Amino acid sequence: MTAIATKATRPYDLVKEFVIALAVVALLTVGLAAVFSSPDEKAITLQSWATSAPNDVVATAAAELAGTSTSAGYGGPYNTNAVGQTLGPLKLQKWAGVTTPVDSANDLVIKPLSQLQGSPLLSLALATWRNASPDEQTKWATAYSDALGKAPDGNPSAVARGSYGPVPVLTTAYLQQAQAGGLDGALAEPGFYGGNSTKSLLLLADGTYLEDQARARNLGGDQWGMMNETGNYPGQPWLWLYTFWYQVPPFNTSDNADAQVWALMALLSLGLLLLPFIPGLRSLPKYLGVYRIIWRRHYRAHPLR
Amino acid sequence: MTTAQGGMARVSGPSGPSWTARFRGRVARTVPPGQALPDRQPAYVASAIYVFGVLTLAAFVVVLVTGGVLAIGGSVWWHTSGLGHFTNSTHLWSVELFFAFMVIHLWGKFFMAAWRGKRALTWMTGVVCFLGSIGTAFTGYLVQSNFDSQWISTQAKDGLNSVGVGAFFNVLNPAQMLLWHVVLLPVVVGIITVLHLVLVRRHGVVPPIGEEEGA
Numbered sequence: 001m002t003a004i005a006t007k008a009t010r011p012y013d014l015v016k017e018f019v020i021a022l023a024v025v026a027l028l029t030v031g032l033a034a035v036f037s038s039p040d041e042k043a044i045t046l047q048s049w050a051t052s053a054p055n056d057v058v059a060t061a062a063a064e065l066a067g068t069s070t071s072a073g074y075g076g077p078y079n080t081n082a083v084g085q086t087l088g089p090l091k092l093q094k095w096a097g098v099t100t101p102v103d104s105a106n107d108l109v110i111k112p113l114s115q116l117q118g119s120p121l122l123s124l125a126l127a128t129w130r131n132a133s134p135d136e137q138t139k140w141a142t143a144y145s146d147a148l149g150k151a152p153d154g155n156p157s158a159v160a161r162g163s164y165g166p167v168p169v170l171t172t173a174y175l176q177q178a179q180a181g182g183l184d185g186a187l188a189e190p191g192f193y194g195g196n197s198t199k200s201l202l203l204l205a206d207g208t209y210l211e212d213q214a215r216a217r218n219l220g221g222d223q224w225g226m227m228n229e230t231g232n233y234p235g236q237p238w239l240w241l242y243t244f245w246y247q248v249p250p251f252n253t254s255d256n257a258d259a260q261v262w263a264l265m266a267l268l269s270l271g272l273l274l275l276p277f278i279p280g281l282r283s284l285p286k287y288l289g290v291y292r293i294i295w296r297r298h299y300r301a302h303p304l305r
Numbered sequence: 306m307t308t309a310q311g312g313m314a315r316v317s318g319p320s321g322p323s324w325t326a327r328f329r330g331r332v333a334r335t336v337p338p339g340q341a342l343p344d345r346q347p348a349y350v351a352s353a354i355y356v357f358g359v360l361t362l363a364a365f366v367v368v369l370v371t372g373g374v375l376a377i378g379g380s381v382w383w384h385t386s387g388l389g390h391f392t393n394s395t396h397l398w399s400v401e402l403f404f405a406f407m408v409i410h411l412w413g414k415f416f417m418a419a420w421r422g423k424r425a426l427t428w429m430t431g432v433v434c435f436l437g438s439i440g441t442a443f444t445g446y447l448v449q450s451n452f453d454s455q456w457i458s459t460q461a462k463d464g465l466n467s468v469g470v471g472a473f474f475n476v477l478n479p480a481q482m483l484l485w486h487v488v489l490l491p492v493v494v495g496i497i498t499v500l501h502l503v504l505v506r507r508h509g510v511v512p513p514i515g516e517e518e519g520a
Contacts, residue, residue: 007347008347008348008349009346009347010345010346010347010348010350010351011344011345012343012344012345012346012350013344014342014343014359015342017356017359018359018362018363021356021359021360021362022363022366022367024360024363025360025363025364025366025367026363026367028402029364029367029371029395029399029402030395032394032398032401032402033391033394033395033398034391034394036394036398037390037391037394038390038393038394038396038397038398039451040383040390040393040449040451041451041452041453042451042452043450043451043452043454043455044452044455074466076466076469076471076472077466077471077472077475084466084467085466085467085468087468092467092468093466093467093468093469093471096466096469096470096471096472096473097472098472099472099473099475100472100475100477195380195478195479195483196475196477196478196479196480196481197458197477197479198475198477198478201455201458201459201477202459202477204455205459210455210456210459213456214456219456221460225460226446226456226457226460226461229453230452230453233397234401236442236443236446237404238404238408238439239439239443256467258463258464258466258467258468259467259468262464262467262468263468269432269436272432273429273432273433274429275415275420275428275432276420276424276425276428276429277425282418282420283418285415285416285417285514286418286514288416290416291416291418291513291514294352294354294413294416294417295349295352295417295513295514296352297349297351297352298348298349298351298513299513302516304515
């Protein structure tokens, strides 16, 4: 039968259709832009962070020096201090190596502080730090970091007395440097392209301020995360399936959730790609029957046997 | 000799036609004259779902144009100028429309089992376009130089690092991401889109289920 039925034709101007579609989409775009605009919340600078949450900056600096910050114990691609996430026996994060080396204590705190001039107290504190053994450095910074954690609101001025070495002087100077705007420039990386924010973003993410701001805007990982956008904007709804997995077990409690979700999404993407060859799945549309609606006019004239 | 005749002779010399002639022949065989933009379609092409492929393509053009203007303005322009902000808004909304149309198009083609009749490659290039577009849009969110891009990049780095991709694709480097967003990924998506369109025109529109060619 069907050879004749499917060979019947009707006029169809593809060029005209495209031109009309282009005009409609262009008008729709301009209309939506005029009515809804687009989100643009200012970036958090290290200076604004230090002004809004000074105690968080001090706690983060102490954690960097103690080696207990997230970036300090991250693993690849920043350092070798952890294996990182694994996928069963596969240690993909470790195997990829250290391609963006970051020594959190030195790169994020000591080097920026070293750019400051004119403070004998800071120079002495830096010299004391550099001359100390790694164990001693860790001992001082850990003690101060713990003391900050016990102080009300993490307030450095309310920290109990203890053996902290030069750490309080370093973190105080660090906060002042940040508040004066010097830390933003000190962590910027020169290079051919410029604009590399790796170190400043790692530092900011090591604190709690960035996440607090994000959670307040419903951007947390357990709030469907980066699929959302600030304000009442649609964001990236096409990431719904990716962000979905983070909301349900076992992913929402797993230490290797990122690797597991990525593996799962790779598998699902491969499935979508190879759908025409997967027995059962490739026949699904036939059983779902939506095609009968799509081609209803055709089937009305040429009923299926 | 460098005369026209001499040149012509070399095209079909004893060693076969030149690569340019072979290329022209390949294109002509891939999409024969009249098949690229026909003035008639099978009668069963009579559903609103068919419009979404063309709408996706139209939205892609608007995305490229608005993104191009935005890129020319520079990364600071849209934060400091009303016109720049409006241009950014057109880029955002054209992207939203692009994805909406593309997803409807994809679902439509799924329900039509549009891979039938040696059209598997058409489906596959479409899926690659979809995945490539997600990557392109993702890098776009990373280069906004605002709070969103800071948060998205610090979150995304963990996913990418966990499988080793972050070692070669640093989402914390907006300058690197700008290159991916404005040049590399659009070129890749653009090329695959062209391939997808060529395959669509070459194989024609899939017939209704139950009425496959030769059935």
